[in-house]
Amino acid sequence: MSRILVLGGNGQVGFELLGQLAASGPVTAATRDGRLPGGVACARCDLAVEGEAAALIARERPAVVINAAAYTAVDRAEDEPELALRVNGLALAEIGAAARAAGAAVIHYSTDYVFPGDAGRPCREDDATGPRSAYGESKLAGEQALAASGADHLVLRTAWVYGARGHNFLRTMLRLGAERDELRVVDDQHGAPTPAALIAAATVRLVDAWATGDREARAARSGVYHLASAGDTTWCRFARAILERAAAAGLLSRAPQVTAIASHAFPARAVRPAYSVLDTARLRATFGIDLPGWEAGLDRVVSELAARP
Numbered sequence: 658m659s660r661i662l663v664l665g666g667n668g669q670v671g672f673e674l675l676g677q678l679a680a681s682g683p684v685t686a687a688t689r690d691g692r693l694p695g696g697v698a699c700a701r702c703d704l705a706v707e708g709e710a711a712a713l714i715a716r717e718r719p720a721v722v723i724n725a726a727a728y729t730a731v732d733r734a735e736d737e738p739e740l741a742l743r744v745n746g747l748a749l750a751e752i753g754a755a756a757r758a759a760g761a762a763v764i765h766y767s768t769d770y771v772f773p774g775d776a777g778r779p780c781r782e783d784d785a786t787g788p789r790s791a792y793g794e795s796k797l798a799g800e801q802a803l804a805a806s807g808a809d810h811l812v813l814r815t816a817w818v819y820g821a822r823g824h825n826f827l828r829t830m831l832r833l834g835a836e837r838d839e840l841r842v843v844d845d846q847h848g849a850p851t852p853a854a855l856i857a858a859a860t861v862r863l864v865d866a867w868a869t870g871d872r873e874a875r876a877a878r879s880g881v882y883h884l885a886s887a888g889d890t891t892w893c894r895f896a897r898a899i900l901e902r903a904a905a906a907g908l909l910s911r912a913p914q915v916t917a918i919a920s921h922a923f924p925a926r927a928v929r930p931a932y933s934v935l936d937t938a939r940l941r942a943t944f945g946i947d948l949p950g951w952e953a954g955l956d957r958v959v960s961e962l963a964a965r966p
C-alpha cells in the first residue's frame with residue numbers, strides 16, 4: 658500500500674482526511690507544532706520555514722503528499738501578505754520539487770477566492786483568475802508554483818469550508834445564535850458551502866483512483882479541478898438554513914432572526930468575490946465524482962453535531 662503524508666493534520670480538511678484515509682495506505686500526519694488535536698505527537702512541518710516541508714518529504718519518501726495546511730486567515734493576510742505568500746505560495750514550489758524528486762504525487766487545495774467574482778455563471782477551471790485579496794493572490798501563487806514544479810499534482814479548488822469542528826462560519830453562527838435574537842449577515846456574496854468531510858471523502862477517492870495509479874495516466878490527468886458542493890447560496894441564506902436546522906435538531910432553543918445586509922455594511926479587511934460558485938463538471942467527467950447539494954451537506958453536519966453527547 659502507498660505511503661501517504663498529510664500536511665496540516667489539525668485543520669478542518671486535514672483532520673477529516675486522517676479519519677478517512679486509513680484504508681488507502683499508511684498515513685504520516687504533520688502539523689506546525691508536531692501535535693494532533695488531543696495532543697498526540699506527529700511529524701512537525703512549518704510551511705513558513707524554508708526547507709522543512711522538503712526535508713520531511715525526503716525523509717518520509719511518501720507515494721502521495723496531501724497538503725491540507727494553509728494560511729487561511731483571509732482578512733489578516735491583508736496585513737501580512739508576505740507570510741501568506743510564503744505559506745500558500747512559495748512552500749508549494751518546495752513541496753512540488755521534493756515530491757518530484759521522491760516520485761510522489763501531490764494533492765493540494767486551493768480556493769474560489771482566486772476568481773474576481775464577476776463571471777455571472779459558475780466558474781470553470783480555465784476561466785480567468787483575478788484574486789481580489791492577498792489570500793487569493795497567495796493561493797493562486799501556490800497553484801502556479803506547484804504546476805511549475807513538474808510534480809504530478811491535483812489542485813482541488815474548494816469553497817466555504819465548514820464542519821462540526823474547527824474555525825468556520827457554521828460554528829460562529831451557532832455561537833452567536835445562542836447569544837442573540839437577531840444576526841445581520843451579508844447577502845450579496847454567492848458561493849457553495851462545502852463540508853470538510855465531503856472534501857476528504859472525495860480526496861480519498863482521488864488517492865485511490867489517481868495518486869496511486871499508473872504514472873502516465875497520473876501525469877495526463879494532473880491539473881486543476883473544482884471540488885465544491887452543488888448549488889449556490891449566500892452567507893445570509895446559509896445562516897438561516899444553519900439556524901433553522903439547528904433549532905429543529907435541538908442545538909438551539911430557537912432560531913434567531915437573520916437580517917440580510919450588503920457587504921459594504923459589514924466592512925472586512927479583505928474583499929471577497931461577489932459570485933464564486935465553482936463548476937465541478939471536470940471532476941465529474943474525469944473521475945466520476947458527483948458532489949451533493951450544499952443543503953444535503955448541511956443536514957449531515959447538523960446531524961453529526963446533534964448526535965454528540
Ligand SMILES: NC(=O)c1ccc[n+]([C@@H]2O[C@H](COP(=O)([O-])OP(=O)(O)OC[C@H]3O[C@@H](n4cnc5c(N)ncnc54)[C@H](OP(=O)(O)O)[C@@H]3O)[C@@H](O)[C@H]2O)c1
Binds near residue numbers: 668689768796
Ligand atoms: N476554510 C475555507 O473556507 C476554505 C475555502 C476555500 C479553500 N480552502 C482551502 O482548503 C484547504 C484546507 O482549509 P481548512 O479550512 O481545512 O483550513 P484550516 O482549518 O484553517 O486549517 C489550516 C491548517 O493549516 C495549518 N497551518 C497554518 N499555517 C501553517 C504553517 N505555517 N505551517 C504548517 N501548517 C500551517 C493550520 O495549523 P495551526 O493549527 O497550527 O494553525 C491548520 O492545521 C486550504 O488549502 C484552504 O486554503 C479553505
